[in-house]
Amino acid sequence: MPKALTPKQQKFVAALVAGKTGVDAAIAAGYPAKSAKNAAYQLTHDNQAVCAELARIAAALSQKADYNAHKAVAEIDGKIVAAEGAKQFGAVAKFLELKMRAFGLLRDKLDVNVTSHIDIGSALDDARSRALQRPMRDLPVVIDAESVGAHAPQLNGPIDLKSTVRPRGDDGGSFFEAGMYD
Incomplete structure (x- = not known):
């Protein structure tokens, strides 16, 4: 007692x-x-x-x-039948959820207790060593290009998407197709 x-x-x-x-x-x-x-x-x-x-x-x-769990569940059961008859299946799902909560089958809050000790420093060291052991991939080829902005006289016409970037030649100077920027 x-x-x-x-x-x-x-x-x-x-x-x-x-x-x-x-x-x-x-x-x-x-x-x-x-x-x-x-x-x-x-x-x-x-x-x-x-x-x-x-x-x-x-x-x-x-x-x-004069209201207890049995009466509450009986009331929920009646609401489920009525909602099914009206084809309100969202309401049926909600009433079933309430019924499950009444019986303790669902809980809103989850208690998580971690009893083991996690050493983050050693976990990071392990990850670094694994990363260093992996073979390096080939880096993508970098294309040397310069962007070209629209000049004032060209603003009224359509934008030519092919001419927004022009590659540089080996000598550092630019090369163009004939008539592209006329």
């Missing part, structure tokens, strides 16, 4: 039931702001007395409201 709640724990539970977040409830209960997130997690996950009290309050509220 869980122990009785301490005054701090009672204040925490009361703040949670009032609608505060776990961190805000921990701060309201008197836990330090720096460790409020950790305190809220431990109280709601590891502390059996607090968990039992929260479960008792939830059961009392459910009974008082």
